[in-house]
Amino acid sequence: MADILPDDKRRWRACLLCSLVKTQAQFKRDGCDNCEEVLRFKGNMERVMMCTSGQYDGLVAMMRPDASWVARWQRVDKFHKGLYAVRVTGRLPQDIEDDLARRSLKYRPRDGSVKD
Numbered sequence: 001m002a003d004i005l006p007d008d009k010r011r012w013r014a015c016l017l018c019s020l021v022k023t024q025a026q027f028k029r030d031g032c033d034n035c036e037e038v039l040r041f042k043g044n045m046e047r048v049m050m051c052t053s054g055q056y057d058g059l060v061a062m063m064r065p066d067a068s069w070v071a072r073w074q075r076v077d078k079f080h081k082g083l084y085a086v087r088v089t090g091r092l093p094q095d096i097e098d099d100l101a102r103r104s105l106k107y108r109p110r111d112g113s114v115k116d
Helices: 024-030 045-051 069-074 094-102
Strands: 012-015 021-023 056-062 082-088
Touching: 012 024, 012 082, 021 024, 021 082, 024 045, 056 069
Parallel strands: none
Antiparallel strands: 012 021, 056 082
């Protein structure tokens, strides 16, 4: 469990793309377990601060996202195990949204503004 949970609660941030919660330092050191290929956090604190948010509601610990109805409801069932925010305040910068669209990746803000 220690390898999954962020170690410093005061600096927890949530990825604006997948809602994974880690510390600033963990995102900079390791990147995002789910989005690194797209967001490229490793070694880039500016990118970490632009594409994560310190404002989020609720936390859900996912040990087996592929077998969890909560993970399906939160749309994290295809992601890595970890701690996820239920709702994240903020949006990705427009240039990153445009890059996702060019890659044919649908961006679904994690702030609850998009309804099915």
